Each structure stands twice: as structure tokens, then as C-alpha cells.
Amino acid sequence: MITINQVKNKKIRKGKERKKSFLSGSPQRKGFCVKVYEVKPKKPNSAIRKIAKVCLKILGTKKKKNVLAYIPGFGPHNLQYLSTVLIRGGRVPDLPGVNYHIVRRKYDFQLNERFERKNRRSKYSVKKIKAGNKKGK
Numbered sequence: 001m002i003t004i005n006q007v008k009n010k011k012i013r014k015g016k017e018r019k020k021s022f023l024s025g026s027p028q029r030k031g032f033c034v035k036v037y038e039v040k041p042k043k044p045n046s047a048i049r050k051i052a053k054v055c056l057k058i059l060g061t062k063k064k065k066n067v068l069a070y071i072p073g074f075g076p077h078n079l080q081y082l083s084t085v086l087i088r089g090g091r092v093p094d095l096p097g098v099n100y101h102i103v104r105r106k107y108d109f110q111l112n113e114r115f116e117r118k119n120r121r122s123k124y125s126v127k128k129i130k131a132g133n134k135k136g137k
Helices: 004-009
Strands: 028-039 049-057 064-070 084-089 098-102
Touching: 049 084, 049 098, 064 084
Parallel strands: 064 098
Antiparallel strands: 028 049, 028 084, 049 064, 084 098
């Protein structure tokens, strides 16, 4: 509720500004890697997380913007400088500023799993194992 003094002095609180998404309203965006490196997460977690700085072209302009994107999966990856990647939304809670994920098995990001997935296959783009075929090929 606004008080009389707030109306007289024009001290009305403004709403919180929302963070701008560089996906520009689309579900995924194509970009290229500027830098690929490893970081340590915030306390209390400890690990070495792989992230990439991805350059995105802003639609309708000639400007480019760099965002941090997480490299998902286990084991080694094949990303390097100027690799073409597809990014989607989704932040990593223990890495500050990392608000995007790289989509696996698209463009230059090929990653081989060490094990076969039976659940949550679609997110990791692993084919369904058929009843007669146990190797999944």
C-alpha cells in the first residue's frame, strides 16, 4: 500500500528487473566456442567442472555476446576453440554465471558415454535398448 508521503515525494519502489536471456525467445541457439576450460564449484561442493565460453550472435544486429555454458557428461570431450555448438537454457547451481547447457551430439560436440543408459535417455540422446538386442546397436 502506498502512503501519502510516498505519493508526495514520489518514492515508489520499482519492480525487480528480470535477467535477459540471450536465447532471444528461441529454445536453442547455435554458437561457437571462444574458450574451453575447467573451474571449481562453490562451497560446499568440490569437483572440476568443464565449461565453455560460447559466442552468440544477437538476432537483428551485428553484435555478438559471450555466455558461459556447461559441458555435460562423463569423461573426455572433443570441444576446442571455434567448435560449433548448440546451447539450451538451464543453469548450473554451483557455478556462478553459468546459465546455459551445451546440447550433446549436435554439430561438433560428440561425446561417448562409458555406460549405457536405461533411464533418462532422451536428455542424453542415447538410443533405446530393444528387447532382443542387449547391446543397443
